[in-house]
Amino acid sequence: MTDDTRSDISLRVNDATYQLAVDNRRTLLDALRDDLSLTGTKKGCDHGQCGACTVLLDGDRVVSCLTLAVVADGADVTTIEGLAGGGELRPIQEAFIRLDGFQCGFCTPGQICSAVGMLAEHAAGWPSAVTRDDSPERTPELSEEEVRERMSGNLCRCGAYPSIVRAILETSVREAVSK
Amino acid sequence: MREFAYQRTTQIRDALSSVARHDGARFLAGGTNLVDLMKAGVESPARLVDIRSLALGGISESPDGGLVLGATATNSAVAADPLVRRRYPALSQAILAGASGQLRNMATVGGNLLQRTRCAYFADPSEPCNKRAPGSGCSALGGAHHNHAILGWTEHCVATHPSDMAVPLTAFDAVVRYETLDGPGEVPLSEFYLPVGDRPDRETALPDRALITAVVVPAAEVAGKSRYRKVRERASYAFATVSVAAALDVQDGVVRDVRLALGGVASRPWRARLAESALRGGPVTAERISAAADLEVAAAEPLRDNGYKVTLARNLIEAVLTDLAASSGAASGGAAGNGAAGAGEESDG
Amino acid sequence: MNANGITAAVGEPRPRVEGRLKVTGSAAYVADVPMPDLAHGWMVTATVSRGRIRDIDATDALAMPGVLGVLDHRNARRLNPDAAHHFGPDRGLPMLQDDAVPYAGRPIALVVARTPEQARAAASALRVTYDAEPHDTEFSMNHPAARPASTLFGPEADTGDLEAELAVSTVVVDEVYRTPEENHSAMEPHVATAWWEDGHLYALDSNQGPFSISQVMAMLFFIDRDRVHIRAEHVGGGFGAKTICGAQIILAAMAAEHFRRPVRVALTRRQVFLAIGSRPPTEQRVRIGAGADGRLRAVHHHAAFALSPLAEYIEWCTEQARTLYAAPAIRTELSAVPLDRLPPCTMRGPGATPGSFAFESAVDEVAERLRIDPLRLRLLNQPAASPVSGRPWSTRRLITCLEEGARRFGWAQRDPRPRLRREGNLLVGTGVAAAAFVAGVFPASATIAAETDGTFSVRVGASDIGTGARTALIAVAADALGVSTERIRLHIGDSDLGPNPGAGGSRGTTSCAFAVTEAAKALREKLDDPARPVTVTVDTTPLINWRPAEERNTYSAVFAEVTVDPATGEVRVRRLLGMFAVGRVINPLLARSQLIGGMIGGLSMALHEESVRDPITGRLVTADFAGYHISAHADVPNVEADFVADYEPQDPSGFNGLGEIGNAGVAAAIANAVWHATGTRHRTLPISLGRVVETAAPRDRQEAISAV
Incomplete structure (x- = not known):
């Protein structure tokens, strides 16, 4: 109706900057998908209850369905399309393929973005609900149980959970070795 | 979802006066609950005043050895904070037991306290609900209430508060600090949530159009x-x-x-x-x-x-x-x- | 290796061919495909369980920005009232035809606008009023409306003298088991984009079988099937929910015609719960009589399920009773209870999954009362031939599944007495269950062209909803043609590719593999023909033996270990092992994933899943993922699935389908383990907190404190 229901925003997505005029109601998820044609990010529930729309916002994993596009104005967004720079798969992506960490593939972009964010959280020493020794002096070991808890915001109805956990753990070990 | 205006503020005063000036204006922080309810048609603000650029994100030690949690500190930041983990482990554990990693990265201290019940009838505008539409009745009372209240309810509402974080904060006698255009105020968390009574739509003792600025957790060995x-x-x-x-x-x-x-x-x-x-x-x-x-x-x-x-x-x-x-x-x-x-x-x- | 030095692809654990697309976000699902001039339809559903629409006031909605119009029963085009689907005529298919509301969640209008936000806002401005009528949504097998279910799948079993055998049995278990309404919850919500061109209907639709959907759409819209073109390249899960011709495509096609432009209808998660059929609730009485020697004498399985009067449906719960064990008397009965509820829809392991929960729980109760090891009881009663028809088994490696599973699981060390194992505050128990799922093929066609560049284009109307069909069929085609997989160009997911059953009934890949194999055979005979490209098409309809001499099934043995905290009611599955006999396995990597996924679905069903309806309004209360819980990462242990050597003689390549057998048996194995842990038998799913929590304070905790 009036102009103040729309906003001009700037989004930096996967290292490219986009200027957009958006309906304030538009979510970051819909802006990525419909305005920027970055359809790798999926809409599984649109209410923050499944994790399929997970992206990295200024490096943190968030659900893009509950993030308004206008709120992300000026932010740096990484989507599944931005993970494989220059066409080269990241180890986590490669591990998902090799270990069959998906079936229908619909939750996969969210699982992978979530895993990338989660590994960074873990590297920063963040505890989880299953961290037994939660004293701040220690970084919890990334066990299967830790990965499962930290990834629980990403539902997978095909039941690829065990191979997703394996792919994440294998990647984290490899990255730790390569450091 | 109805159309709405959006503005980002960097000064508390601006945020307060904007919400005071515009009917139907609401503060927006993490949005994990408000945006969700807007999609469901439960909330329909005419304006969102984004408060995440206010300088309210800090977590600091108070002079008496307690903690001051800034209203826009994310749940993740509070849960990972070394002081929180050392002095109030239940608070860290409660936050980590809630929602998901993604949602905790978005959700804030103030928003967490103000989140609405997850009663399915409240979230569905086609159902009677005294909390959403005062006087329309309580569908849960005789309906599906497997996960509803067992304490303190009235026939007007049997919904529960969904927050995990607020539970240890209540145990630790936390105090909610807020700002209004008339100046600051505070209310103990134990008095923050109003008894259900016959007006379940009135949920908190927070003055109208006030902005939560911090939650103070007193020192307690x-x-x-x-x-x-x-x-x-x-x-x-x-x-x-x-x-x-x-x-x-x-x-x-x-x-x-x-x-x-x-x-x-x-x-x-x-x-x-x-x-x-x-x-x-x-x-x-x-x-x-x-x-x-x-x-x-x-x-x-x-x-x-x-x-x-x-x-x-x-x-x-x-x-x-x-x-x-x-x-x-x-x-x-x-x-x-x-x-x-x-x-x-x-x-x- | 074949004569050309090419290693066989079938049997090799190869990653999914579309893996790179899926991990980079480039796999195009229906809602990912851009469309110029696209309008967006927002579905509006009924909020009463029965009644009539008094009025739909669209005045406000039509005045809102971007709104193109509203379709409802007053302006929608007429659809064929006699359109039929899987089980015959389906009166639920013609939508927006009249003012009747047969169930809450019934689509009653579609608001079409330029953007989804505008459509949603206008939909919520629509003012709908009803004349509500008394409804009946309360399911029970003793409901006065209960009637015998359709016998489309064949007659129910009735062999021997049931009552006489029960009378001479040493123990008789006679219990009632219940499973709730359950939702498929595929991660991709149903979505369709439809448009019309020169009298042809085109649609991208998230479904499990474009060909069969094209048949239904043709009937509904009174056009020839070859004027309907439906594609579904990548589909985000289905589990049965996308075997139906969903509201999304029907409404999108109606709106595209009405507004003369492409229309996308994307259902919200809530709308999927409300308007797309789910697994119906079941109530099942099982009576089993056995002698002191552990031999079963009488088996009686009477199952009832809810459906809608709009369409016939079969939840064939009684399959296990007629397949798993030998007994001189076996009777099965199946009842349908028509209610004012959303019409049900087959869900992963249809019939077998709720049926095996009831039946294999009852079998466990027989073992309990006879004080016989439940594994031994199962081995003791294995039939040499079908205990009902007397026909031999085409292959039956269930005993191997049970024995090999028991060995790997460490069953021999198990003390059969309940509530003995404790670890701190937790009770620990183990359980076993067997399952069978009927196997076979449906007619399918495949076209293979030998191209001039040395590649082979294989066209088959298969659906890959995550089953791995794409990868599997490339392997099958390569081996059948005697070439490497790199030379196969596979085209699937399109109704123009010829008759195809789609992904369902554990028959999609097997049926397509049959057609591809036969087409390859025919092509190889022509390959000497100098003219290229050479193309052959084979339809397997005349090749299928519809009356085989043997009964054909897949089998599983599932072993579960659970922990139970009796103070909180929390049940956790700690170990889950499935041994499967599923014929020759095309791709062990993908097949294992599919079976593990099925087992996790079974775990989820056992512990979490329940669609709850309001007892007063009959409306679904749990219409989102916060109310309807499916297993999350944290619920799922390291699930193990493996195959026993098997070969299906009825299939030219030895294959059997395995989409469903992973699910069946798991809930019973878990329920049996919970009994072993706690001593309490759970006959109602899910085994949720409120059903497990115990009043008595656990002694261990008191001991812990007295040590302070």
């Missing part, structure tokens, strides 16, 4: 020995069926201080003062813990289909206190003194 335990219908990523935040300070077999609050059982975090009183100052024994748990749930009035929550709440109080008692026993049996004797006495008046 007992909080260092605290624990949060949450039971729900799956292992993670689900709201509480019943949760317990407990802190127990035992010296020479006697309870010096105890804090106990329940989540998932009432329209607000339920401070278990009856159980606390029953335990405080006496020896810590299995019988006394058991009796305290029984005492606290004796007032429970389950609905047709949620009687199991009474048993669950009772057992959970007992389990968490027992675990705390056992671990404090082990601690005092080990490194004697634990460097804590004499400090920070709390009156229980």
Whole structure:
């Protein structure tokens, strides 16, 4: 109706900057998908209850369905399309393929973005609900149980959970070795 | 979702005056609950005033050794904060037991306190609900209320408060600080959530158009020995069926201080003062813990289909206190003194 | 290796061919495909369980920005009232035809606008009023409306003298088991984009079988099937929910015609719960009589399920009773209870999954009462031939599954007495269950062209909803043609590719593999023909033996270990092992994933899943993922699935389908383990907190404190 229901925003997505005029109601998820044609990010529930729309916002994993596009104005967004720079798969992506960490593939972009964010959280020493020794002096070991808890915001109805956990753990070990 | 205006503010004053000036304006922080409810048609603000650029994201130590949690500090930041983890482990645990990593990265302290019930009838505008549409009735009372309140409800509303974080904050006597155009104010969390009464739509004691700026958690030695335990219908990523935040300070077999609050059982975090009183100052024994748990749930009035929550709440109080008692026993049996004797006495008046 | 030095692809654990697309976000699902001039339809559903629409006031909605119009029963085009689907005529298919509301969640209008936000806002401005009528949504097998279910799948079993055998049995278990309404919850919500061109209907639709959807759409819209073109390249899960011709495509096609432009209808998650059929609730009485020697004498399985009067449906719960064990008397009965509820829809392991929960729980109760090891009881009663028809088995490696599973699981060390194993505050128990799922093929066609560049284009109307069909069929085609997989260009997911059953009934890949194999055979005979490209098409309809001499099934043995905290009611599955006999396995990597996924679905069903309806309004209360819980990462242990050597003689390549057998048996194995842990038998799913929590304080905790 009036102009103040729309906003001009700037989004930096996967290292490219986009200027957009958006309906304030538009979510970051819909802006990525419909305005920027970055359809790798999926809409599984649109209410923050499944994790399929997970992206990295200024490096943190968030659900893009509950993030308004206008709120992300000026932010740096990484989507599944931005993970494989220059066409080269990241180890986590490669591990998902090799270990069959998906079936229908619909939750996969969210699982992978979530895993990338989660590994960074873990590297920063963040505890989880299953961290037994939660004293701040220690970084919890990334066990299967830790990965499962930290990834629980990403539902997978095909039941690829065990191979997703394996792919994440294998990647984290490899990255730790390569450091 | 109806169309709305959006503005980002960097000054508290601007945020307050904008919300005061515009009818139907609301503060927006993490948006995990508000945006969700806007999509469902439960909330339809005419304007969103984004407060995440206000300088309210800090977590700092207060002069008395307590904590000041900025209103826009994310749940993740609070849960990972070393001071929180050391001095109020139950607070860190409660936050980590809630939602998902993604949502915790978005959700904020202030928003968490103000989140609305997850009662399915509240979230569905086509259903009667006194909380959403005063006077329309309560669908849950005779409907599907398997996970509704067992304490403090009225026939007007049987919904529960969904927050995990607010449960230990209640146990730790946290205080909510806010700003209004007329100046600052504060209200203890124990008085923050209003009793249900006949107006379940009136949820908090926060003045109209006030902005929560911080939550102050007073220093309490007992909080260092605290624990949060949450039971729900799956292992993670689900709201509480019943949760317990407990802190127990035992010296020479006697309870010096105890804090106990329940989540998932009432329209607000339920401070278990009856159980606390029953335990405080006496020896810590299995019988006394058991009796305290029984005492606290004796007032429970389950609905047709949620009687199991009474048993669950009772057992959970007992389990968490027992675990705390056992671990404090082990601690005092080990490194004697634990460097804590004499400090920070709390009156229980 | 074949004569050309090419290693066989079938049997090799190869990653999914579309893996790179899926991990980079480049796999195009229906809602990912851009469309110029696209309008967006927002579905509006009924909020009463029965009644009539009094009025739909669209005045406000039509005045809102971007709104193109509203379709409802007053202006929608007429659809064929006699359109039929899987089980015959389906009166639920013609939508927006009249003012009747047969169930809450019934689509009653579609608001079409330029953007989804505008459509949603206008939909919520629509003012709908109803004349509500008394409804009946309360399911029970004793409901007065209960009637015998359709016998489309064949007659129910009735052999021997049931009552006489029960009378002479040493123990008789006679119990009632219940499973709730359950939702498929595929991660991709149903979505369709439809447009019309020169009298042809085109649609991208998230479904499990474009060909069969094209048949239904043709009937509904009174056009020839070859004027309907439906594609579904990548589909985000289905589990049965996308075997139906969903509201999304029907409404999108109606709106595209009405507004003369492409229309996308994307259902919200809530709308999927409300308007797309789910697994119906079941109530099942099982009576089993056995002698002191552990031999079963009488088996009686009477199952009832809810459906809608709008369409016939079969939840064939009685399959296990007629397949798993020998007994001189076996009777099965199946009842349908028509109610004012959303019409049900087959869900993963249809019939077998709720049926095996009831039946294999009852079998466990027989073992309990006879004080016989439940594994031994199962081995003791294995039939040499079908105990009902007397026909031999085409292959039956269930005994191997049970024995090999028991060995790997460490069953021999198990003390059969309940509530003995404790670890701290937790009770620990183990359980076992067997399952069978009927196997076979449906007609399918495949076209293979030998191209001039040496590649082979294989066209088959298969659906890959995550089953791995794409990867599997490339392997099958390569081996059948005797070439490497790199030379196969596979085209699937399109109704123009010829008759195809789609992904369902554990028959999609097997049926397509049959057609591809036969087409390859025919092509190889022509390959000497100098003219290229050479193309052959084979339809397997005349090749299928519809009356085989043997009964054909897949089998599983599932072993579960659970922990139970009796103070909180929390049940956790700690170990889950499935041994499967599923014929020759095309791709062990993908097949294992599919079976593990099925087992996790079974775990989820056992512990979490329940659609709850309001007892007063009959409306669904749990219409989102916060109310309807499916297993999350944290619920799922390291699930193990493996195959026993097997070969299906009825299939030219030895294959059997395995989409469903992973699910069946798991809930019973878990329920049996919970009994072993606690001593309490759970006959109603899910085994949720409120059903497990115990009043008595656990002694261990008291001991812990007295040690302080």
